[in-house]
Structure formats: structure tokens, C-alpha cells
Amino acid sequence: MIDVIIAGGGPTGVMLASELRLHGVGVLVLERDAEPTKQVRSLGLFVRSIEVMDQRGLLERFLANGKQYQLGGHFAAIDKPRPERLDSAHAYTLGIPQPVTERLLTEHAIEVGAEIRRGCELTGLSQDSGGVSAELADGTQLRARYLVGCDGGRSTVRRLLDIGFPGEPARKEALLGEMEMTMPLKEAAAVVAEVRKTEKWFGLGPSGEGLYRVVVPAEKVTEDRSVPPTLEEVKQRLRVFAGTDFGVHSPRWLSRFGDATRLAERYRAGRVLLAGDAAHVHPPIGGQGLNLGLQDAFNLGWKLAAEVAGWAPGGLLDSYFSERHPVAADALDTIRAQSELMSAEPGAQAVRRLLSQLMDFQDVNRYLIEKTTAIGIRYDFGEGPDLLGRRLRDITLTRGRLYDLMHGGRGLLLDRTGQLSVAGWADRVDLVADVSAGLDAPAVLLRPDGYVAWVGADQQDLLGHLPRWFGAPVS
Numbered sequence: 001m002i003d004v005i006i007a008g009g010g011p012t013g014v015m016l017a018s019e020l021r022l023h024g025v026g027v028l029v030l031e032r033d034a035e036p037t038k039q040v041r042s043l044g045l046f047v048r049s050i051e052v053m054d055q056r057g058l059l060e061r062f063l064a065n066g067k068q069y070q071l072g073g074h075f076a077a078i079d080k081p082r083p084e085r086l087d088s089a090h091a092y093t094l095g096i097p098q099p100v101t102e103r104l105l106t107e108h109a110i111e112v113g114a115e116i117r118r119g120c121e122l123t124g125l126s127q128d129s130g131g132v133s134a135e136l137a138d139g140t141q142l143r144a145r146y147l148v149g150c151d152g153g154r155s156t157v158r159r160l161l162d163i164g165f166p167g168e169p170a171r172k173e174a175l176l177g178e179m180e181m182t183m184p185l186k187e188a189a190a191v192v193a194e195v196r197k198t199e200k201w202f203g204l205g206p207s208g209e210g211l212y213r214v215v216v217p218a219e220k221v222t223e224d225r226s227v228p229p230t231l232e233e234v235k236q237r238l239r240v241f242a243g244t245d246f247g248v249h250s251p252r253w254l255s256r257f258g259d260a261t262r263l264a265e266r267y268r269a270g271r272v273l274l275a276g277d278a279a280h281v282h283p284p285i286g287g288q289g290l291n292l293g294l295q296d297a298f299n300l301g302w303k304l305a306a307e308v309a310g311w312a313p314g315g316l317l318d319s320y321f322s323e324r325h326p327v328a329a330d331a332l333d334t335i336r337a338q339s340e341l342m343s344a345e346p347g348a349q350a351v352r353r354l355l356s357q358l359m360d361f362q363d364v365n366r367y368l369i370e371k372t373t374a375i376g377i378r379y380d381f382g383e384g385p386d387l388l389g390r391r392l393r394d395i396t397l398t399r400g401r402l403y404d405l406m407h408g409g410r411g412l413l414l415d416r417t418g419q420l421s422v423a424g425w426a427d428r429v430d431l432v433a434d435v436s437a438g439l440d441a442p443a444v445l446l447r448p449d450g451y452v453a454w455v456g457a458d459q460q461d462l463l464g465h466l467p468r469w470f471g472a473p474v475s
């Protein structure tokens, strides 16, 4: 029997596959599409996702394939400089097209031993106390201990589980694509700037190799967004908004997207879980979706691996939902707010001007950036110092960088007292005794996803907390 089947080999699915493999879990990724997509949806990674890549030793390959941009100007496209004192070693945006992100993550998943089968569509599933049975479009039957639906916004897994997906339906749709253009860029940019004063869902800009990324509102919301628009439809809509079609031609790909905003009621039904767009959808304002999905996978991976290995303490797997659902709910609200702020209505424009003034206060600017880059997340681990439930920034230790010590995805006790021990959990938790650690605490226990699970100095207190995250000690 397979340990875990992942339905969907998008960014969330392959990230999860790698996380599970770090712990020796057998993983099969089923991907419906026979070939990787050329469609560029996401344009980049934000701070927390960049940190996650660093924590798994993937940052160099991402940096080599992307471009670093100054943070700022993300919130509702209100142009402000990066706030001072951002608490990260990676306080920048990494511009990297989604197909490249997917390729890098897929390569890594394969390197660490995940099996990825393309051209395999999951069409049915059932579960019992011993496992999950999955059915593929070609009639193949597979059996696994767990199954995770990472199969995107129109998730088959979510539908088969009958999990509610409340929220707002799409009221607006845009056409998107990459194509060539005959109009000189300078002339086109002036037209685009004029249109964008009243229509923020309009855009046209260079995307490399002589191509231009075009976004233009569609005439109406279509029934089936999997049917791409024609070039003629794109040109006609460009003429409606800009009075010209810019001489666009030779599209490499065309697609549609909408502004539906929905959040799954549950992320788990027995042995089946949901992650990424399968659990939450929203318009691409602020570039959140892929980042959210990667961090879902990072949260879920070690917990599901613990469950498969048999040492997961009670409630650990359910903490995936109790931690990640509020994060997604907050992200959806922040996106709804940005949507309103981007409306051309006079009231919305007045609120936008007011917020722009408020963002000149460093604390407001920092608060919003910490929210959209996910470094402000604090999971609710109960009462405790402010550090508890937050991710720790990278710090320099005597043995090197903290994030370099996290590549294996194990727990880590960072001890400045030199008095603490993880005996009994040494197979799951590493001990790093380092008096030099640039840390505002005597010792911290980090989960495999880098969040602070305990802060203190007392061995008895530590012994009381280790089982909550790492199960029973081995005697």
C-alpha cells in the first residue's frame, strides 16, 4: 500500500511531496496534465515562501532562476517604500514565473524520491478505517493510507468529499495571455497607464523573450473557464478598454481567471485532506495563492509524516486545519479589502487616499507588509511570550546559519543555556547548544516548519511541551 497519494502536481502538491519524502514517507503524485503547463499565473514568491526555500536548501536554485525586487507597493498596488526594520534575512520579493517555480519544486521532489505520474486524473475515492481507495480516469485502482487533494480551485477531491466551499461566486472575469505586439512599448505603456487609472484589471507589459503579458476584463463571466479565449476575443476587449488592440498577435497561450473568493469548511475528512487552491480560492490581487499553498504544504508535510510513522501525538494532524484555516480566512479578507480599494468608485478612492496617508506611518506599512508576506503569522499555541507561535528569522550560530540546520525537516532545540536535553526525542529533534545565538530567549524549540513551539530555560517545562509536538519519548 502507498503511504500517501497526492492528487495534483501543481506547486502545492510537489512541495508537499518533498516534505513527506524528507521523512521517508512513500509518495505518489497523480497529475492530470500530460505535460507541464506554459501558463504563467503566479509571478513571484514573498518573504515567508523565500524563507521556506532557504530552510530546505532550495534558495540558491530559486535565486538563480528569479529576480529580486524591493518589497513595497503590494497592498492594493499603493506605491510605498519598504518599511524599515523588517524582521527577515530575505526582505525582498522574488520574481519567478510559476512554471519555473513548478519545475524547480518538481525536480526537487523527484530528487528526494517522490514518484510523479503525469496524465493521471483522479476521478473517484472512497475510504475506510484502513486506508483510501482512489480511482483514476483510465479505471486504475490505487490504495493508500492517506490522500491529499492538491488539485486546484475546481478540486475533484473536495467535491468527492462533499466539503462545503462557501464564499462569493465570480462576478468578474479577465482574459490573460502572453503574446507578441507590434506597437512600440513606450507608446503602449502610455495607453496602459491611462486605462489603469480607472481599470485595475487591465495590464500589458513585457514578460521576456519579446513577449507581453496581457490582462483585460472579459465581457462576462463564462460557465467553463477551462475553455481559453480566442485571440480575436482578447483583441476586441483591448479595443473596448484602450481604443486599440496594440497590434497583439501570435499568442503563446491564453486563459481566463475570475474573482471567486471561497474557503473550504474543512481541510480534512478522515484520511483525506485538502491543501492549496483546493482549500481556498480568491482573485490574484496581491499575489497570494501560490504562496499560501506552499505554506499549507509546509505546515501539513511533517504532521502527516508523523501520522504515517506512527508517532504523531493526538490532535497534531488536526492542527493543520486549526492553524492554516484562519490564515487563509485572513488572507481572503485582506484580498477582499484590496479589491474594494482598487475600485474606481469615489468612496473607494477616498478610502484609498486615506489608507495611503496612513501607510506613511512605518508601523502601518510594516503591519500590512508582514501580513501579505506571511512573516507576521502567529499561530495560536496558547499563552506565552510573543515569540511563541511565530516563525524564527534566520540567525547566525557558531556552527553556521540556523536555516542551514533545518534542511532535513526535523525539530530543533536551540539552547543558549547549555543545560537542556532532548534525550528520548533524539530521533525527531536535533539539539543545538549555542551560547552565541542571536536570540532574545534562553532556548526555543522549533517545529520542522520553523515555528516556535516552546520558549524557556527549564528542562522540566521542556519535557512537558515536547510530547505535544513530537509524541511520546523513546525509552
Ligand SMILES: Cc1cc2nc3c(=O)[nH]c(=O)nc-3n(C[C@H](O)[C@H](O)[C@H](O)COP(=O)(O)OP(=O)(O)OC[C@H]3O[C@@H](n4cnc5c(N)ncnc54)[C@H](O)[C@@H]3O)c2cc1C
Pocket: 007, 008, 009, 010, 011, 012, 013, 030, 031, 032, 033, 040, 041, 042, 043, 044, 098, 120, 121, 122, 123, 150, 151, 152, 153, 155, 156, 157, 176, 257, 275, 276, 277, 278, 284, 286, 287, 288, 289, 290, 291, 292, 293
Ligand atoms: C492571473 C493569476 C495570477 C496569479 N498570480 C499569483 C502570484 O503572483 N502569486 C501567487 O502566490 N499566486 C498567484 N496566483 C495564484 C496561483 O496561480 C495559485 O494559487 C496556485 O497555482 C495554486 O497552486 P495549487 O498547486 O494549489 O493548484 P494548481 O496550480 O491549480 O495545481 C493543481 C494541479 O492539479 C491538477 N489536477 C486537477 N484535477 C486533478 C485530478 N482530478 N487528478 C489529478 N490532477 C489534477 C491540475 O492539472 C494542476 O496541475 C495567480 C493566479 C492567477 C489566475
